[in-house]
Amino acid sequence: MKLKSQMKKLAIAVAATSVITIGSVAQAADTIKVGILHSLSGTMAISETTLKDTMLMLIEEQNKKGGLLGKKLEPVVVDPASNWPLFAEKTRELITKDGVDAIFGCWTSVSRKSVLPVVEELKVPLFYPVQYEGEESSKYVYYTGAAPNQQAIPAVDYLMDQGVKRWVLAGTDYVYPRTTNKILEAYLKDKGVPASDIMINYTPFGHSDWQSIVSDIKKFGAAGKKTAVVSTINGDANVPFYKELGNQGVSAEDIPVVAFSVGEEELSGIDTKPLVGHLAAWNYFMSVDAPENDAFIEAWQKFIKNEKRVTNDPMEAHYVGFNMWVEAVKKAGTTDSEAVSDAIIGVTTPNLSGGVSAMMPNHHITKPVLIGEIQDDGQFQIVSQTPGLVAGDAWSDFLPGSKDLIADWRAPLSCGNYNVKTAKCSGQNYE
Amino acid sequence: MRIFILLLAALFSLNATGKADQLINESELKSAFEVMEGRDFAAKEAALKTILNSGLENAQKIVAGVLEGDVMLVKKTNAVVFVEKKDRKYLATDVLTGEKVGEFSKRKLKKFSINNSLRSFIRDLLALQDLTNSDPEKRLLAVNTMLANPDASHQAILEPLLQTESDEAVKAAMQLSISLSKLSDDDPTVQLKAIGAVKESLEPAVRNKLKVLAETSSSVPVKKAAENALIKIDDRIELFGHLETLFFGISAGTVLVLAAIGLAITFGVMGVINMAHGELIMLGAYTTYLIQLVMPSMPGLSLALAIPGAFVVSGLVGIAIERGVIRFLYGRPLETLLATFGISLILQQLVRTLISPQNVPVANPEFMSGLLEINSVFSLTYNRLYIIAFCLLVFAVLFFVLKKTRLGLQVRAVSQNRAMARAMGVRSSRVDALTFGLGAGIAGVAGVALSQLTNVGPNLGQAYIVDSFMVVVFGGVGNLWGTLISGLGLGIANKFMEPWAGAVMAKILVLVFVILFIQKKPRGLFPQKGRAVEN
Numbered sequence: 028m029k030l031k032s033q034m035k036k037l038a039i040a041v042a043a044t045s046v047i048t049i050g051s052v053a054q055a056a057d058t059i060k061v062g063i064l065h066s067l068s069g070t071m072a073i074s075e076t077t078l079k080d081t082m083l084m085l086i087e088e089q090n091k092k093g094g095l096l097g098k099k100l101e102p103v104v105v106d107p108a109s110n111w112p113l114f115a116e117k118t119r120e121l122i123t124k125d126g127v128d129a130i131f132g133c134w135t136s137v138s139r140k141s142v143l144p145v146v147e148e149l150k151v152p153l154f155y156p157v158q159y160e161g162e163e164s165s166k167y168v169y170y171t172g173a174a175p176n177q178q179a180i181p182a183v184d185y186l187m188d189q190g191v192k193r194w195v196l197a198g199t200d201y202v203y204p205r206t207t208n209k210i211l212e213a214y215l216k217d218k219g220v221p222a223s224d225i226m227i228n229y230t231p232f233g234h235s236d237w238q239s240i241v242s243d244i245k246k247f248g249a250a251g252k253k254t255a256v257v258s259t260i261n262g263d264a265n266v267p268f269y270k271e272l273g274n275q276g277v278s279a280e281d282i283p284v285v286a287f288s289v290g291e292e293e294l295s296g297i298d299t300k301p302l303v304g305h306l307a308a309w310n311y312f313m314s315v316d317a318p319e320n321d322a323f324i325e326a327w328q329k330f331i332k333n334e335k336r337v338t339n340d341p342m343e344a345h346y347v348g349f350n351m352w353v354e355a356v357k358k359a360g361t362t363d364s365e366a367v368s369d370a371i372i373g374v375t376t377p378n379l380s381g382g383v384s385a386m387m388p389n390h391h392i393t394k395p396v397l398i399g400e401i402q403d404d405g406q407f408q409i410v411s412q413t414p415g416l417v418a419g420d421a422w423s424d425f426l427p428g429s430k431d432l433i434a435d436w437r438a439p440l441s442c443g444n445y446n447v448k449t450a451k452c453s454g455q456n457y458e
Numbered sequence: 459m460r461i462f463i464l465l466l467a468a469l470f471s472l473n474a475t476g477k478a479d480q481l482i483n484e485s486e487l488k489s490a491f492e493v494m495e496g497r498d499f500a501a502k503e504a505a506l507k508t509i510l511n512s513g514l515e516n517a518q519k520i521v522a523g524v525l526e527g528d529v530m531l532v533k534k535t536n537a538v539v540f541v542e543k544k545d546r547k548y549l550a551t552d553v554l555t556g557e558k559v560g561e562f563s564k565r566k567l568k569k570f571s572i573n574n575s576l577r578s579f580i581r582d583l584l585a586l587q588d589l590t591n592s593d594p595e596k597r598l599l600a601v602n603t604m605l606a607n608p609d610a611s612h613q614a615i616l617e618p619l620l621q622t623e624s625d626e627a628v629k630a631a632m633q634l635s636i637s638l639s640k641l642s643d644d645d646p647t648v649q650l651k652a653i654g655a656v657k658e659s660l661e662p663a664v665r666n667k668l669k670v671l672a673e674t675s676s677s678v679p680v681k682k683a684a685e686n687a688l689i690k691i692d693d694r695i696e697l698f699g700h701l702e703t704l705f706f707g708i709s710a711g712t713v714l715v716l717a718a719i720g721l722a723i724t725f726g727v728m729g730v731i732n733m734a735h736g737e738l739i740m741l742g743a744y745t746t747y748l749i750q751l752v753m754p755s756m757p758g759l760s761l762a763l764a765i766p767g768a769f770v771v772s773g774l775v776g777i778a779i780e781r782g783v784i785r786f787l788y789g790r791p792l793e794t795l796l797a798t799f800g801i802s803l804i805l806q807q808l809v810r811t812l813i814s815p816q817n818v819p820v821a822n823p824e825f826m827s828g829l830l831e832i833n834s835v836f837s838l839t840y841n842r843l844y845i846i847a848f849c850l851l852v853f854a855v856l857f858f859v860l861k862k863t864r865l866g867l868q869v870r871a872v873s874q875n876r877a878m879a880r881a882m883g884v885r886s887s888r889v890d891a892l893t894f895g896l897g898a899g900i901a902g903v904a905g906v907a908l909s910q911l912t913n914v915g916p917n918l919g920q921a922y923i924v925d926s927f928m929v930v931v932f933g934g935v936g937n938l939w940g941t942l943i944s945g946l947g948l949g950i951a952n953k954f955m956e957p958w959a960g961a962v963m964a965k966i967l968v969l970v971f972v973i974l975f976i977q978k979k980p981r982g983l984f985p986q987k988g989r990a991v992e993n
Binding site for chain 1: 527573574577663665699709710816821827828829911913921960961965
């Protein structure tokens with residue numbers, strides 16, 4: 028009797044499971060899954076959470092337009108929690124378990140470097156929306172954020188025009204600030220800045236005691252030459268950094284700080300009155316005056332049900348990247364990564380500052396460069412703009428190891444680091 | 459240069475004739491405002507000068523308003539207005555006529571956009587105007603602004619004003635600025651005299667000028683005098699630099715002490731390794747945030763209420779942990795460690811789920827921002843001064859509780875010799891619960907202090923748990939003085955190493971030092987004494 032009822036229970040369980048499995052398999056065939064890989068907790072959550080929401084909005088809007096290739100898009104959200112090895116694990120999970128056809132994600136370069144071998148092994152594209160240090164080009168990564176020649180170099184040029192002669196390069200201690208500072212140091216020395224006029228400083232993620240560093244910046248800036256800080260500080264360490272600048276009386280007129288990883292989202296939680304005049308360099312600001320931008324902001328605030336939420340550059344990069352992917356899939360007629368990879372090069376799509384963005388053969392896009400000053404409401408006021416679009420250059424012309432390298436993923440080259448002098452294509456694991 | 463003198467002449471002519479006739483006509487003023495509305499930042503400098511020299515009574519107020527954002531443009535009518543914010547609306551008054559134009563929402567108004575170089579330009583312009591202001595504080599600020607950006611024209615501007623200046627501080631600042639200008643004089647005798655006048659000053663502008671003289675002066679006595687003055691000034695700057703590093707070290711140390719002192723009690727008295735200590739700190743910080751949500755416009759009062767609030771919240775959580783989990787694991791340190799580690803994870807996730815996985819903003823009250831300037835090279839930030847005072851206060855209160863109250867007596871008895879204390883009638887299990895509660899409550903209070911210095915998020919505790927154990931182990935378990943000295947010592951050591959080793963390396967070196975020290979003296983700087991303890 029007991030055995031019979033146990034067998035009965037087992038039979039029902041098996042039947043139920045198979046129905047569900049068959050049902051979900053049938054369901055799976057009807058949707059295209061898109062992976063969203065952004066930290067929703069930890070030190071980077073301050074920057075990345077809004078990108079997850081942006082992707083959800085873009086997917087919802089695309090579904091309203093009828094989806095893609097006749098199927099609905101289904102977002103799959105995971106939380107890698109600012110934990111770099113967890114990024115790699117979650118990527119594997121998204122691809123092998125959830126079966127996503129594309130991943131939109133990452134912020135810090137260390138998270139991207141962690142994900143890189145996984146997407147190359149499993150051959151699913153990653154759309155990376157954040158400014159980074161270059162020195163990389165992968166067949167399975169599309170870099171919709173700025174390369175150093177689309178952000179760092181123009182920012183330094185702007186400061187030089189403003190008369191800056193002494194430079195503090197302050198960054199968080201990981202690959203992006205280290206490489207960017209290498210490039211900037213080489214660039215500054217090229218322009219005749221002596222080594223004694225350059226001060227470089229690194230701090231760990233989440234660093235909160237900025238007293239001595241801000242004091243050193245003040246001292247460095249009191250030597251009689253105009254001094255500026257180029258900040259590659261990432262994550263919530265920025266909040267106590269700016270607070271300390273305010274407390275120690277470092278105003279933007281004395282020592283301006285231009286940041287590459289601070290945008291409207293990072294400023295939305297703090298009082299920006301003491302920060303007025305400090306700068307950021309991006310390819311998009313919420314304050315850009317363009318009808319596409321107004322429409323995007325309205326749709327975003329409606330979607331997130333909050334009039335106070337802001338938009339920023341990485342959100343625009345996801346907007347551009349997602350639309351490019353949709354275009355490429357439509358062109359190729361399939362979500363297969365190789366077909367998409369061939370179809371996506373040359374795809375153009377409107378950006379939010381009134382122009383268009385094109386996907387280049389090196390998997391970077393064309394972007395305008397904007398320099399903005401922080402206002403007391405947390406918005407940026409554009410004080411300088413490149414007249415045209417700048418194409419992203421993966422391999423910096425200012426570092427001896429990468430001067431001669433180009434990336435071109437079209438046939439027949441199909442190589443991420445091709446040396447034009449030796450006519451050889453080296454693999455991803457260069458020095 | 460010449461422009462400043464022209465400006466000054468304009469200023470004097472204004473003063474001389476009283477209410478002046480319009481020096482420029484309406485259309486010139488209108489086109490100046492039009493330039494201000496536009497995007498050409500270079501042209502705005504000239505436009506601002508036009509407005510300042512326009513002869514309008516409130517010309518200075520308009521230019522100051524552009525700087526502060528109090529002057530805006532009404533989009534519809536192109537009228538330039540002063541605005542006063544009232545709730546979400548702006549009350550506008552016309553700059554030219556002074557009549558009220560109406561109330562507008564932010565969308566109907568446009569700011570005049572300026573950039574950093576324009577801001578500094580306006581400040582310099584206004585500084586020159588303020589030299590004759592009736593308020594001596596404003597005059598001092600004006601002279602100091604000029605001192606920060608010295609210019610050859612300043613001497614000519616300040617010398618006549620010096621004759622009529624009454625305020626001592628302003629006079630001294632003016633004399634310094636004039637001497638600074640004289641350092642660039644062609645006559646070496648004048649230069650030598652000027653060096654003598656400025657050699658006590660620590661102003662960066664003075665030091666930079668002396669450096670130039672010491673390197674490039676053609677006159678030998680001037681060069682020598684500049685070099686000597688420079689050496690003395692550099693020595694003083696170095697001394698103040700060390701004092702400043704000491705201050706940073708003490709403030710970093712007091713943060714460590716606050717975080718660790720609760721642990722010193724629980725670890726010291728009961729030998730319990732509480733891995734949830736960091737989360738108790740975090741709960742205190744979140745209590746501050748929640749109280750601030752209730753009274754958002756009074757950050758000072760909410761901070762004052764948060765101190766007892768956090769003590770109670772963290773204390774109760776501590777007692778709950780002790781009664782619920784730790785009580786059953788006495789004498790089993792590994793299990794306690796694991797169990798409290800689990801509790802720390804639960805507390806973190808609880809906060810992530812109930813409040814938010816992201817950081818929450820905690821406002822600093824007004825009195826905690828800004829700095830106390832001792833001299834041009836040495837200033838103390840107020841928030842750190844308050845934290846140092848707060849830490850010493852907490853330490854004193856805890857000391858008083860442990861040494862002078864009955865509970866303190868019982869705590870000390872139980873920690874020295876539990877069996878004997880029980881034999882004397884002390885209810886040791888009740889004392890345990892209260893001790894744990896006390897330690898947890900102090901951790902909560904530390905969280906209130908930390909909320910003013912660093913980001914408040916669910917991971918706040920993780921950043922301080924290792925440091926807390928390090929301080930307690932180094933200082934000697936169970937000893938309050940040990941914790942104080944160890945915390946301050948480690949903070950100071952860290953800050954002195956930071957300039958040449960970098961933040962990351964300094965932390966590593968401190969940890970290595972503590973590890974090596976523990977090899978020699980395993981029970982820390984001030985170990986507990988007594989036969990029972992040594993077992």
